[in-house]
Amino acid sequence: MNFFDIDNIFFTVWNYPVSYLEFFxxxxxxxxxxxxxFGNIWYWPIGIINVILSFFLFFQVxxxxxxxxxxxxxxxxxxxxxxxxxxxxGEENKKRELRVSFMKPAQxxxxxxxxxxxTIALGFFARSLHELFPVIFTKPSAAPFLDSFITVMxxxxxxxxxxxxxxxxxxxxxxxxxxxxxxxxRDIKFYSFLYLIFTIIAAFGLYHWIREYRNxxxxxx
Numbered sequence: 001m002n003f004f005d006i007d008n009i010f011f012t013v014w015n016y017p018v019s020y021l022e023f024f025x026x027x028x029x030x031x032x033x034x035x036x037x038f039g040n041i042w043y044w045p046i047g048i049i050n051v052i053l054s055f056f057l058f059f060q061v062x063x064x065x066x067x068x069x070x071x072x073x074x075x076x077x078x079x080x081x082x083x084x085x086x087x088x089x090g091e092e093n094k095k096r097e098l099r100v101s102f103m104k105p106a107q108x109x110x111x112x113x114x115x116x117x118x119t120i121a122l123g124f125f126a127r128s129l130h131e132l133f134p135v136i137f138t139k140p141s142a143a144p145f146l147d148s149f150i151t152v153m154x155x156x157x158x159x160x161x162x163x164x165x166x167x168x169x170x171x172x173x174x175x176x177x178x179x180x181x182x183x184x185x186r187d188i189k190f191y192s193f194l195y196l197i198f199t200i201i202a203a204f205g206l207y208h209w210i211r212e213y214r215n216x217x218x219x220x221x
Contacts, residue, residue: 044081169206
């Protein structure tokens with residue numbers, strides 16, 4: 001059977017069938033987000049694996065904005081990998097990688113404006129996909145506006161993760177909590193559990209990055 005087919009079951013837990021696709025997407029996702037919380041550069045290549053697997057999963061459960069989001073993530077994972085490994089002069093930490101920093105007020109305002117307007121625009125588009133492209137999207141988009149909010153905020157926040165902005169973890173906590181709910185009601189419960197783990201790790205990532213930022217001000221012994 002096809003590895004990327006959600007009906008190709010790997011194992012069953014508590015009467016819930018887990019496909020190969022969902023399990024390895026879950027495993028690569030947990031590994032990647034854990035590495036990101038520690039600021040480990042291997043977050044990006046492991047994330048690419050998760051992106052590819054998630055693309056096929058979301059298409060099959062009619063979460064089309066999330067599916068499109070994986071295409072964006074593929075590009076930004078390549079970009080983030082390069083950005084963390086090649087900081088500009090004065091941006092590097094002790095490992096000669098990009099330092100964490102706080103967002104400026106203008107960046108926070110941009111995040112809010114783009115998040116709201118982007119959710120509305122993408123939500124209406126996602127709701128019409130099965131009418132515009134019926135050959136490809138044979139079923140209506142599930143929860144188009146909630147899915148679109150998760151997608152848009154993930155896109156915007158990813159840019160700030162690449163720049164190692166501390167507030168990006170706050171947004172990820174909100175996004176991950178909503179994704180936990182959405183994936184649960186769409187009956188991909190293993191991915192719902194994954195995003196619950198993401199929420200916890202995002203909280204740890206926020207704590208870890210703030211602590212790292214405070215360490216910059218401490219005199220080295």
